[in-house]
Amino acid sequence: xxxxxxxxxxxxxxxxxxxxxxxxxxxxxxxxxxxxxxxxxxxxxxxxxxxxxxxxxxxxxxxxxxxxxxxxxxx
Amino acid sequence: xxxxxxxxxxxxxxxxxxxxxxxxxxxxxxxxxxxxxxxxxxxxxxxxxxxxxxxxxxxxxxxxxxxxxxxxxxxxxxxxxxxxxxxxxxxxxxxxxxxxxxxxxxxxxxxxxxxxxxxxxxxxxxxxxxxxxxxxxxxxxxxxxxxxxxxxxxxxxxxxxxxxxxxxxxxxxxxxxxxxxxxxxxxxxxxxxxxxxxxxxxxxxxxxxxxxxxxxxxxxxxxxxxxxxxxxxxxxxxxxxxxxxxxxxxxxxxxxxxxxxxxxxxxxxxxxxxxxxxxxxxxxxxxxxxxxxxxxxxxxxxxxxxxxxxxxxxxxxxxxxxxxxxxxxxxxxxxxxxxxxxxxxxxxxxxxxxxxxxxxxxxxxxxxxxxxxxxxxxxxxxxxxxxxxxxxxxxxxxxxxxxxxxxxxxxxxxxxxxxxxxxxxxxxxxxxxxxxxxxxxxxxxxxxxxxxxxxxxxxxxxxxxxxxxxxxxxxxxxxxxxxxxxxxxxxxxxxxxxxxxxxxxxxxxxxxxxxxxxxxxxxxxxxxxxxxxxxxxxxxxxxxxxxxxxxxxxxxxxxxxxxxxxxxxxxxxxxxxxxxxxxxxxxxxxxxxxxxxxxxxxxxxxxxxxxxxxxxxxxxxxxxxxxxxxxxxxxxxxxxxxxxxxxxxxxxxxxxxxxxxxxxxxxxxxxxxxxxxxxxxxxxxxxxxxxxxxxxxxxxxxxxx
Numbered sequence: 001x002x003x004x005x006x007x008x009x010x011x012x013x014x015x016x017x018x019x020x021x022x023x024x025x026x027x028x029x030x031x032x033x034x035x036x037x038x039x040x041x042x043x044x045x046x047x048x049x050x051x052x053x054x055x056x057x058x059x060x061x062x063x064x065x066x067x068x069x070x071x072x073x074x075x
Numbered sequence: 076x077x078x079x080x081x082x083x084x085x086x087x088x089x090x091x092x093x094x095x096x097x098x099x100x101x102x103x104x105x106x107x108x109x110x111x112x113x114x115x116x117x118x119x120x121x122x123x124x125x126x127x128x129x130x131x132x133x134x135x136x137x138x139x140x141x142x143x144x145x146x147x148x149x150x151x152x153x154x155x156x157x158x159x160x161x162x163x164x165x166x167x168x169x170x171x172x173x174x175x176x177x178x179x180x181x182x183x184x185x186x187x188x189x190x191x192x193x194x195x196x197x198x199x200x201x202x203x204x205x206x207x208x209x210x211x212x213x214x215x216x217x218x219x220x221x222x223x224x225x226x227x228x229x230x231x232x233x234x235x236x237x238x239x240x241x242x243x244x245x246x247x248x249x250x251x252x253x254x255x256x257x258x259x260x261x262x263x264x265x266x267x268x269x270x271x272x273x274x275x276x277x278x279x280x281x282x283x284x285x286x287x288x289x290x291x292x293x294x295x296x297x298x299x300x301x302x303x304x305x306x307x308x309x310x311x312x313x314x315x316x317x318x319x320x321x322x323x324x325x326x327x328x329x330x331x332x333x334x335x336x337x338x339x340x341x342x343x344x345x346x347x348x349x350x351x352x353x354x355x356x357x358x359x360x361x362x363x364x365x366x367x368x369x370x371x372x373x374x375x376x377x378x379x380x381x382x383x384x385x386x387x388x389x390x391x392x393x394x395x396x397x398x399x400x401x402x403x404x405x406x407x408x409x410x411x412x413x414x415x416x417x418x419x420x421x422x423x424x425x426x427x428x429x430x431x432x433x434x435x436x437x438x439x440x441x442x443x444x445x446x447x448x449x450x451x452x453x454x455x456x457x458x459x460x461x462x463x464x465x466x467x468x469x470x471x472x473x474x475x476x477x478x479x480x481x482x483x484x485x486x487x488x489x490x491x492x493x494x495x496x497x498x499x500x501x502x503x504x505x506x507x508x509x510x511x512x513x514x515x516x517x518x519x520x521x522x523x524x525x526x527x528x529x530x531x532x533x534x535x536x537x538x539x540x541x542x543x544x545x546x547x548x549x550x551x552x553x554x555x556x557x558x559x560x561x562x563x564x565x566x567x568x569x570x571x572x573x574x575x576x577x578x579x580x581x582x583x584x585x586x587x588x589x590x591x592x593x594x595x596x597x598x599x600x601x602x603x604x605x606x607x608x609x610x611x612x613x614x615x616x617x618x619x620x621x622x623x624x625x626x627x628x629x630x631x632x633x634x635x636x637x638x639x640x641x642x643x644x645x646x647x648x649x650x651x652x653x654x655x656x657x658x659x660x661x662x663x664x665x666x667x668x669x670x671x672x673x674x675x676x677x678x679x680x681x682x683x684x685x686x687x688x689x690x691x692x693x694x695x696x697x698x699x700x701x702x703x704x705x706x707x708x709x710x711x712x713x714x715x716x717x718x719x720x721x722x723x724x725x726x727x728x729x730x731x732x733x734x735x736x737x738x739x740x741x742x743x744x745x746x747x748x749x750x751x752x753x754x755x756x757x758x759x760x761x762x763x764x765x766x767x768x769x770x771x772x773x774x775x776x777x778x779x780x
Contacts, residue, residue, distance in 0.1 A: 023313050023314070023317065024313065024561070025561075025563065026317060027141065027313060027316055027317055027320070028143065028563070028565055029565065030317055030320040030321060030324075031138050031139040031141065031180060031320055032138060032177070032565060032567070033176065033177045033180075033324070035321060035324050036321070043348060043351070044348075044351055044352065044355050045355070046355055046360070046449045046450050046452065046453060047355070047356070047357035047358075047360055047361060047450055047453075048357070048453045048454075050452075050453050051449050051452050051453070051462070051564060053351070053355065053449070053568060057174075057176050057177055058173070058174055058176065058177075059174050059177065059567060059568075059570075060347075060348070060351070060567070060568040060570075061565065061566070061567055061568070062445070062448075062449045062564070062565070062566045062567075062568050063563075063564060063565045063566070064452065064456075064563065064564045064565075066563075067563055067564070067565055
């Protein structure tokens with residue numbers, strides 16, 4: 001089974017970021033505070049389940065499911 | 076200190092940069108462009124002391140020095156180029172204290188560029204609400220730069236900030252070493268770059284290496300030289316950029332741990348999050364958005380009406396006064412029928428534009444607009460657009476020009492291009508008078524189900540037609556514009572805030588002013604030219620037409636004769652001949668030469684249409700009955716071949732549909748040209764919209780006839 005990513009999380013679920021599987025996207029996400037080792041929490045999802053909203057580094061960040069899928073989490 | 080120093084305001088979006096800018100400059104501000112690019116530049120003056128007046132430049136909000144969209148590029152471009160006219164003597168970095176960790180990333184980057192900086196610690200009240208305390212003194216010690224606590228909304232701490240800026244202008248205090256020094260890992264590469272490009276800052280050298288493709292101030296051979304250096308040292312930009320960000324954040328974490336004391340666990344949802352629960356809700360989210368859209372339309376069509384009527388009446392009164400008090404002659408006619416009629420046609424849009432921008436500004440200020448982008452992203456994506464396309468599309472209901480400029484925040488090139496191309500299909504306020512007059516002509520004012528006015532429904536149908544065609548056009552364009560670039564949508568959801576009223580007021584004032592000025596000049600010029608073309612003809616053709624009319628219509632009463640003469644004279648004028656010239660092309664749509672004149676004259680700006688129609692029908696109708704409305708005149712107009720009413724439902728709907736689609740706005744094409752930096756896209760826009768308009772109007776006329 002492939003690794004779990006932020007896209008697999010349910011609303012309210014917490015996880016710790018482990019790594020990224022897309023370098024270009026990771027540059028953007030890192031700058032927004034999505035760092036390996038940071039704890040995140042899915043705070044909500046838009047209607048239709050996409051984009052999703054994350055609580056990370058003390059603020060709320062919205063991103064598409066496809067971007068969330070590039071953030072791998074620790075099991 | 077230079078006699079006219081430049082002070083840059085830099086910061087994350089939503090950190091309070093614009094509030095601070097307004098506090099520092101007050102009304103001494105102006106909007107312009109950064110040289111060479113069309114990114115909005117807000118700048119203002121600030122008297123430092125008796126001899127020195129500084130220029131304060133409000134830079135676009137960014138999260139890092141690595142740009143993700145066009146308007147972000149300008150910040151890096153300027154900071155990396157000391158020769159740039161806007162290169163700052165001091166950078167004030169505005170930092171959100173409630174979100175210190177993320178905000179400090181940009182701060183440390185700006186500081187490493189080697190510009191003297193002042194850190195303005197803002198939003199301490201928000202931090203306090205979240206039970207966070209920030210120790211500013213300790214922060215200043217750790218970063219080695221002046222830190223000032225401010226409240227950009229109330230203006231607290233501004234005196235201290237001014238003192239700190241002045242201090243940095245006179246005797247800059249710089250941190251002893253770079254926060255992140257690329258030389259630690261890349262010593263040979265950095266020293267080679269420094270030598271080759273005569274740089275003395277390590278971080279700037281790194282930016283040359285990573286970002287040189289985007290630096291317009293470097294010439295081709297300089298860029299190739301940097302590529303060669305990258306090859307020589309096998310330098311991987313992306314990997315290094317990632318490790319730079321991680322290293323910075325590690326060091327920042329060590330600092331924030333020391334200076335921020337947080338008393339509350341982060342698990343409790345804030346009231347902003349509770350609100351989001353409803354605003355992003357599958358049912359409530361769309362219901363609330365729909366309600367707000369309804370409110371916007373209500374404001375534009377109902378609330379603005381009394382103001383528009385008042386302006387209309389005011390212009391008509393002035394026109395009447397002038398006609399009475401001035402001696403009659405061509406000059407008076409030009410002033411009243413030409414110039415004043417043209418100006419009136421512009422002024423009457425002001426209430427609608429003001430209302431629209433007021434509401435859009437309120438939505439943006441409060442933070443609601445980013446929620447709209449989130450709930451619309453999925454739907455917009457299906458059509459090749461982006462959540463961020465929502466703002467341009469909504470703004471397009473007022474005017475496509477600011478709407479097209481608002482697309483700059485869309486980071487993906489293709490999404491942005493498609494948004495630009497389809498935005499003019501949204502029915503802008505310039506189409507509204509055309510819709511109103513023609514609908515009133517052919518749709519009865521009757522209530523349906525005792526609730527909806529039939530005319531209102533027809534109007535709404537036209538707006539919906541515009542929206543649907545914009546989405547369909549986007550979908551089709553998506554099929555043609557293939558791209559390898561990966562679209563993305565990553566956006567901070569700011570906490571909800573009370574709108575700053577002075578800020579909202581300024582936005583409304585700016586948009587109204589630029590509309591009157593930009594559109595006004597075009598309309599004015601066209602109405603003067605049109606008046607001349609309709610009042611004069613080649614040689615003595617108009618006099619001959621008059622003589623002919625007198626001869627052929629001896630039996631008519633004086634009034635009727637006057638009308639016949641005026642109409643024949645118009646037909647013989649330059650404008651009339653133009654109209655006849657294009658009549659064969661537009662006849663399948665049901666139009667005659669008079670409408671042809673209106674079409675031609677409104678080619679550059681569709682808002683001219685109604686004005687032209689009134690000019691044509693007033694020039695072409697004697698002039699004694701100046702007080703009957705244009706609507707009445709159109710109703711009375713007879714079709715010469717059938718003898719029945721000229722404006723049949725088929726003709727009116729054909730015209731309505733034509734104006735829904737037709738690209739009749741020079742300003743929009745110019746905006747597209749500026750924003751895409753090519754002539755190809757405005758040409759594509761013009762051709763596809765015109766073909767659409769012609770085809771749809773043709774079908775409408777032929778089916779309804």
